[in-house]
Amino acid sequence: MPSGPNTTPSASPATEARLRLTTAATGRFDGAWWPHARDLSAELPALLGAVTERLGRIDRVTYHLEEWPAPHRRLAFDEGVVRLEGFRSQAAGSLTVIGWNRKRLTLAVVPPETGRETAERVLADAASGRTPQPA
Structure with missing residues (x-):
């Protein structure tokens, strides 16, 4: 696996991804994800593991630049490297996972500090195809 100053090794996810996906493309989001913390580099391995079956090999993840404090630019995952790309133009509260085959999932991101009930x-709204209301 390549390594360097902008690469973090993929660790075995300590927790399961809190993720709900739609069964069919029905709107703006393909589901929602509720990370445990605001450390994108630490949170992504569990998420990527959960979506690999649907997307195949993962190429990159795009996110809203101001919502994640300084993640690494690359993440070692599944015998490869996933590029992490932050954009100010990415919709706030969203994250997109893109496979090598260019299939993609756009997820609503529930802030980690959100209470369980909310x-x-x-997550349920996103899984049912309804546009999730902000947490």
Whole structure:
């Protein structure tokens, strides 16, 4: 696996990804994700592991630049490297995971500090195809 100053090794996820996906493309989001913390580099391995079956090999993840404090630019994952790209133009409260085959999932991101009841409502709304209301 490549390594360097902008690469973090992939660790075994200590916790399961709190993720709900739609069964069909029905709107702006393909589901919602509720990370445990605001450390994107630490949170992504569990998320990527959960979406790999749907997307295949993961190429990159895009996110709103101001919502995640200084993540690494690359993440070692599944015998490869996933590029992490922050954009100010990315919709706030969203994250997109893109596979090598260019399939993608755009997820509503529930802030980690959101209470369980509210977060579960947002996850359920996203899974049912309704546009999740902000947490």
